[in-house]
Amino acid sequence: MPKIERLKKRHLLKKRDRRARLKQIEDDLGVSVENLDDKTNLEEGLLDEGTTVLLLDGSIIFFELEKRLIPTLYALLEGYVQIPHITVDMGAVKYVVNGADIMRPGVTKIDNSIAEGSIVAVVDERHGKPLAVGVSLMSSEDMRSASGGKVVLSKHHVNDAVWDFGKA
Numbered sequence: 001m002p003k004i005e006r007l008k009k010r011h012l013l014k015k016r017d018r019r020a021r022l023k024q025i026e027d028d029l030g031v032s033v034e035n036l037d038d039k040t041n042l043e044e045g046l047l048d049e050g051t052t053v054l055l056l057d058g059s060i061i062f063f064e065l066e067k068r069l070i071p072t073l074y075a076l077l078e079g080y081v082q083i084p085h086i087t088v089d090m091g092a093v094k095y096v097v098n099g100a101d102i103m104r105p106g107v108t109k110i111d112n113s114i115a116e117g118s119i120v121a122v123v124d125e126r127h128g129k130p131l132a133v134g135v136s137l138m139s140s141e142d143m144r145s146a147s148g149g150k151v152v153l154s155k156h157h158v159n160d161a162v163w164d165f166g167k168a
Contacts, residue, residue: 010045010055018042021054021069028068029083029119036080060165065155068119072162076121076130084111085121085130086143086152093124096131097159102152104143114140120152132157 013021021042022033036042036056043055052064061075071081088096092106108125116139122132134152136143143151156162 007045007053008048010043013042013044017044025062025069025071025081029071029081031081031083033081034079060162063156063162070119070133070155072156073130073133073158074163076133083119083121083133084114084140085123086110086114087123087125087128088131089125093131096122096124096154097157099132099154099157099160101150101154102132102134104146104148104151107143107151110140110143112140114143116142122152122154 018040021044022036025033040056045053045055045060047053053060054062054069059074060072061078061080062069062071064070071083075081076083086102086107087109088102088106089108092102095106096102102122111120114120114136116136118136120134120136121130122134123130132152132154133156134154136152137150138146
């Protein structure tokens, strides 16, 4: 997760660049991007430490991590992308929202389309709302057969710097 002190550079993307970024997102995630098109006013920004972010209406909707664009919780909540998800029990929620990696014992449901290294959303079992976005450490089949250990590395969660950006 990027550390946000300030947005160093920020500019509106041209139509060609918007199209290229949306294609990159679709390639990185393996899913289509909804409600964002050539007419959407997407901005690209650069944080102090060098992380590239995409902004829409002043909120970060994607951030670059290891040369991949990762959706933020805002992007998931607004329905811009639908990525595979895992569901955690309510006992795990307080740890997930504080940035903990996802452990197998807290997982109650696993999407079938998860591959090792893919970007996944972590949702709670009661409301089905996304709590975190992370990188899967194993495929869905391997997760089901595992009885313990980490299954997802958390990269962005509720109340982190990316979540809080633009709310001031």
